[in-house]
Each structure stands twice: as structure tokens, then as C-alpha cells.
Amino acid sequence: QLQLQESGPGLVKPSETLSLTCTVSGGSISSSSYYWGWIRQPPGKGLEWIGSIYYTGRTYYNPSLKSRVTISVDTSKNQFSLKLNSVTAADTAVYYCARHRRLGYCSGGSCYSWGQGTLVTVSS
Amino acid sequence: DIQMTQSPSSLSAAVGDRVTITCQASQDISNFLNWYQQKPGKAPKLLIFDASNLETGVPSRFSGSGSGTDFTFTISSLQPEDIATYYCQQYDNVPPWTFGQGTKVEIK
Numbered sequence: 001q002l003q004l005q006e007s008g009p010g011l012v013k014p015s016e017t018l019s020l021t022c023t024v025s026g027g028s029i030s031s032s033s034y035y036w037g038w039i040r041q042p043p044g045k046g047l048e049w050i051g052s053i054y055y056t057g058r059t060y061y062n063p064s065l066k067s068r069v070t071i072s073v074d075t076s077k078n079q080f081s082l083k084l085n086s087v088t089a090a091d092t093a094v095y096y097c098a099r100h101r102r103l104g105y106c107s108g109g110s111c112y113s114w115g116q117g118t119l120v121t122v123s124s
Numbered sequence: 125d126i127q128m129t130q131s132p133s134s135l136s137a138a139v140g141d142r143v144t145i146t147c148q149a150s151q152d153i154s155n156f157l158n159w160y161q162q163k164p165g166k167a168p169k170l171l172i173f174d175a176s177n178l179e180t181g182v183p184s185r186f187s188g189s190g191s192g193t194d195f196t197f198t199i200s201s202l203q204p205e206d207i208a209t210y211y212c213q214q215y216d217n218v219p220p221w222t223f224g225q226g227t228k229v230e231i232k
Contacts, residue, residue, distance in 0.1 A: 100219075109179035
């Protein structure tokens with residue numbers, strides 16, 4: 001059964017870089033059927049897509065965050081990672097990693113999966 | 125980019141009531157729409173994929189319909205365990221994945 005697990009510091013200082021890793025188990029990140037992505041949710045607010053990556057390294061970013069975001073993939077470790085630089089209190093959120101279908105390559109609900117999420121607080 | 129407008133932002137209904145949530149896309153998205161349920165402190169859970177397909181294990185009181193720009197999510201008979209926030213999510217051949225603003229469902 002596929003599992004995604006976020007890991008990384010729960011507290012980051014303002015102006016520093018937030019770094020998270022998503023470890024995928026029970027399936028290969030090198031599949032042509034999926035995109036892998038990051039979504040965040042500030043306390044009491046809605047879901048915001050941060051960006052996604054294909055196993056080849058092709059990336060897609062939310063335009064509102066693009067200047068500060070880097071997503072990378074390590075197929076040898078079955079992991080993908082998020083870096084968000086120059087963070088402020090507004091970046092405080094629960095960060096989720098997720099798998100999403102790639103149209104034409106996967107169908108059905110099993111194409112989708114989310115990690116449990118990790119709270120990252122930006123504070124000095 | 126495509127924008128998703130979800131309404132209402134919150135609703136209160138009695139147990140057994142029919143509950144309807146709508147999501148409108150700013151352009152034609154075919155049936156590339158999912159519905160998620162999120163309970164406090166939990167990750168979103170997929171309920172409906174491709175606009176109208178019920179995910180395995182999800183109770184049949186949940187349903188989705190629509191295509192193009194207008195979509196509807198329905199709980200046919202609201203149960204206490206359905207208290208949650210519901211989100212629509214649009215996708216395409218490539219990212220981005222765009223979420224609606226969410227609808228918080230409460231018991232009256």
C-alpha cells in the first residue's frame with residue numbers, strides 16, 4: 001500500500017529556508033503515471049497548491065510562490081523535496097505531499113494519495 | 125490559470141437533510157474535478173474523482189455531477205460523521221492543481 005511521509009523541521013526562523021522531504025513507500029516514484037506535489041494549508045484556511053514534479057525532474061510551480069520555491073526529486077531514495085526560501089510568518093502552515101494522476105496514464109481513485117501533513121511554524 | 129469558485133463557504137443542516145455544494149470553473153475543465161473531505165487535523169480524503177465517480181469505500185450518500193464549468197457535490201442524507209470541510213479540486217494534463225475555497229458543513 002502506498003504511503004507518503006513528510007519530514008523536516010517543525011520550526012523555521014523568518015528569512016531562512018524551509019526544507020521538507022516526502023518519502024514514498026509501497027510504490028515507485030519513477031512511475032510515468034503520476035505527478036508528485038506539495039500542498040499547504042495555513043491554520044484555519046484552505047488548501048494551496050505549491051508545486052509539482054514529474055520523476056524526470058520536470059517541475060511546475062504556483063506563480064505566486066515560484067520565485068521562492070524549488071522542488072526536486074531523488075529517484076534513488078524514492079523521495080522528493082521542497083525548499084521555500086525567505087520565509088515569513090505567512091508561510092506557517094501544514095505542508096502535505098501528495099501523488100496525483102497523470103492524465104492518460106492512470107485512472108481511478110487509487111491514482112491519488114496524500115501524506116498525513118506536517119506543521120511548519122515560522123517564528124524567531 | 126483556471127479559477128475555481130466554490131459555494132457556499134459554510135452551511136448548517138440537520139441530520140438527514142440533503143446537502144449540496146457547487147463548484148464553478150472559470151473555463152471548461154471537462155470532468156477533471158475531484159471532491160475531498162477534510163476533518164480537523166487530518167489530511168484531505170478523496171471522495172469523488174473525475175466529477176462523478178465514487179471512490180472505493182465511500183458511502184453511497186455522497187455523489188458528484190457536472191462537466192464543463194459547473195459541478196455539484198451532494199450528500200443525500202447528512203450524517204453526524206459528515207461534519208467536515210469539503211473541497212473541489214481541478215486538474216489538467218499537467219499541473220497546477222487548483223482547489224476551491226472550501227465549504228464547512230455543520231450540524232444544525
